[in-house]
Amino acid sequence: MTDQLKIDFEKTIKTSAISDSDAKLKRNFLNKFIANGFPSKKFENWKFLDLNQIIKKNIGELSFYNDYSSPSIINKSIFIDGLEHNRIVFINGRVEKINFDFEDKDKIKIIENSKPESKLENDNALINLNSAFIVKNYKILIKENYHLNKPLIVYHTTNNEIKSKNINLRLEFELEQNSALRLIDFSHDTSENNFINIFYNFDLKKNAILKNYKIDKMQNNNIKYSFNNVNQNENSISETFILSAGSNFLKNEINCNLNGKYSSAFVNGIFTLMNNQQHEVRTTINHLTESTKSFQLIKSVLGKESKSVYQGKIFVDSSAHKTDGYQLSKAILLDETSEFDAKPELEIYADDVKCSHGSASGSLDENSIFYLMSRGLNYKQSKELLINGFLLDVVEKITDVEIKNLIKNTIGLN
């Protein structure tokens, strides 16, 4: 793999207009990645799902060079109906369109940038890979006091022109004081056996509000990794909702740094998996100053031969008094071949805090099924009703009504 990486890297550098100094930076990131390769269960964060093995088993040899010289045709039929929105369209990793039709053009700035930066304290192999291969990345700046009229939908689409490829995507967002953004990530894949590596960086200034909804619903055979790094200032709010259901493998990581007083982070997620799917959500919420709040709720419904993992960490710095941190993960195992693993972690260095976590997993409650059947529902209906109720609890946490309805329709909950 190392040879392939090096060849593809040189080719990527040669075919793009990257300055020598940037190329040098990128080469550093590449070498860092090569040192350990794809993360395996040797690393604590990958203990439950071993990406190295999964890539070997499902893809085999990956190639890393992508020809982004010519544009692809956008298939408009995939766009979400019934909800007016701004859009960014990625096709096979290339940005094909950025469109803010519904917004005041002066209030949004799109900055093109080729400098690879990581901005992360901890070394992350996959972000190093991303930094090495990303050729062009965009930063979206929302100016002071501006609330976007319509949500922004980022379409992550792939088609059958790529196979056994690694594609890297990256976006950066800066929300200035009192601004607000609703962001939906929507995956649409007709490709197979690719490794898709997404990195988002968010900077939330005072009073900014970010709502990010990640929808992975369409069945596909790709392996995906997505990392959100969120830096939050005073009184800012971030809300993340994850629907994890479509891809063969998907790991969502959310890293929130609550740097400002009264800032808060909410992470909610749903897994509905079957047929060998393996999905994970890993969250790290860093409470770095006083009076910050976090809330997490993750629920899984696991069918045949599927596995879901939740690793959640609440870190409380010694200066972070009056922290309120909460985590709950629940799973329903529907089949004897399904598996749920959890590692809800608390790391606390301050005494005036309120932190708790809970985790529960098991089968559907037979008594509840009996109750419903005795009132005239058949077994299948009873089961469905219970599962829907179980998941609806998380969907109801979505604060945006329009998007809540969209997601309810997507999952088929009403």
Place this chain on the structure above:
Amino acid sequence: MDTREKDIENLKDYKYGFSTDIENIRAPKGLNEDVIKFISNIKKEPKWMLEFRLKAFERFKLLKEPDWQKPKYPKIDYQDLYYYSAPKSMKDKPKSLDELDPKLLETYKKLGIPLQEQARLNGIAVDAVFDSVSVATTFKEELTKQGIIFCSMSEAIQKHSDLVKKYLGTVIPTTDHFFATLNSAVFTDGSFVYIPEGVKCPMELSTYFRINASETGQFERTLIIADKGSYVSYLEGCTAPMRDENQLHAANVELIALDDAEIKYSTVQNWYPGDENGKGGIYNFVTKRGLCKGKNSKISWTQVETGSAITWKYPSCILKGDNSIGEFYSIAITNNHQKADTGTKMIHLGKNTKSKIISKGISAGYSDMTYRGLVDINSKAKNSSNYTQCDSLLMGNKCGAHTVPYIKNKNFDSNIAHEATTSKISEEQLHYCQQRGLNPEEAVGLIVNGFCKEVLQQLPMEFAVEAQKLVGISLEGSVG
């Protein structure tokens, strides 16, 4: 001075901090085959035992010291330790307590361990281990009548060779992790218990460990076998003198419960924790593992961990037999610069197995406390369940409390529930107590004892009183 103040006075000096001036026999410094042969030879062990040790040592040479734990410690030089140290007078083992070195008896008297049977207070059978050897076992006769074997490990290797050979290393194999393997190679003594079929042990069995000599590691090995339908409750206590250097304690404890048997294992660990600046103290790196081998068997661990500079242990249960039960009750208290990384592993293999984990962590001063636990329900462990509750209490903001549970559910018939909370003693609670005439320290003692009640209840009577006091004393000076 009332008793409580006395207790506090005692604690300030760590009342077990004296050392006894006794002539010692030591193995040459360092770790090599010759030292292992020396140990095996001096204990007059059969050949298979020496082979067991050497096999472990071969394996040990290949292993790397683990470093994933939360409390880090300076590198230990394993060649700079004495692996065997024994009071000289023990060379030709005394036949009765009368022949025991009076200095040793005095030591145990200071520790409050009733070695002399006539001086017994409550009829607990005690096996006392001093550095590397077991010095005395009390109440032997009464136990022998019922067919119970309770003796030192060395004696068991010679006299009950078949039993030891059959069970030793079956729960913690010689191929286990770094410290367990080191123990398999160099263990010196410990206790051996065998409860025959259908016997309920009439009294609490107890071992008292004491590290006396300097630059020694203590590597004891305990093996408890409860045959079909039997019951035993076993207590363990530990102390060590105050020394500036850190001393290593790496024991292995193996429990085996056959069909319908029950083992209750309680520990009050009060090794020397180091001074208030974190100098000295014991590294308590212990491997404790119980195997519920038979159907309907039960193993219950209860621990009160107040001592040691670093505590790093996970008393575990392997629930192999159908309907077997594993329990873990723990109070861990760290103060000053103490560090603890402790918890349990519950491995469910058999059908209808149940486990329960109650862990209470209290950290004060500059200390750091981690609960780390694993609950693993195998795909064959149908209809199993686990309940875990871990609560932490923080005092001051220089200390840390962490919870790291690993939960694996591979069985759709099984249920796992986990809860954890972290909090501090609220001003309201303190105010309420003080209003009713308690001083702040008494109030904290009361609240903390209430916080720990679920675990303290599990301890045998005699231990519970001691533990309750210890809980209060360990936190002295942490309020205000």
